[in-house]
Amino acid sequence: MDEPTTGGPEPARARELLAAERAGALERIESLRRQLTSVREVSTWTGTDDEHDPEGATIAYERAQLHGLLTDATRELEALDRAAIRVREGSYGRCEGCGDDIAPARLEALPAASTCITCATRR
Incomplete structure (x- = not known):
């Protein structure tokens, strides 16, 4: 049985939150890569000159x-992976x-958070 880590949700809940956030981040990354590829392809096929074409600046x-x-x-995604390591090491939930x-x-709102609100506002 998992023992709760100090300050945060139980490890099983933390892993669940992190997995859900990680899946969302991976989905966003894939979508953004597709969009970026599409923009590059459009700019290649249109032959626009970013400097002189009115559409170039938009692209x-x-x-x-x-x-x-x-x-x-x-x-x-990197922050979520670091948080998963903290869960495994037992330091998740500690600033x-x-x-x-x-x-x-x-931690429920920001599962990858590595600092408390006080320390986060000092930055």
Whole structure:
């Protein structure tokens, strides 16, 4: 039987939350990659010149936006994977900043959270 970790949900619940968030992040990453590929293909076939074509700036903006969203989703996935390691090690639910417990409600809302609200607001 799993023993509860300090400050957070029981390990089984934490794994469940993290798995659900991870699945969502993977889905977003795949979708963003498809969209980015589509934008690249469109810009290749249209032969637009980003600098001189009125549509070029829009395509460049969309490409940059998608790239930024993909970067964010990848970082989220990495944070979720680090949280899963903390669950396995028994340190999930403990703030990496001050060592205090992370509020269970915070972990329910943000399963990958590694800091308490106090430490998160100090950044």
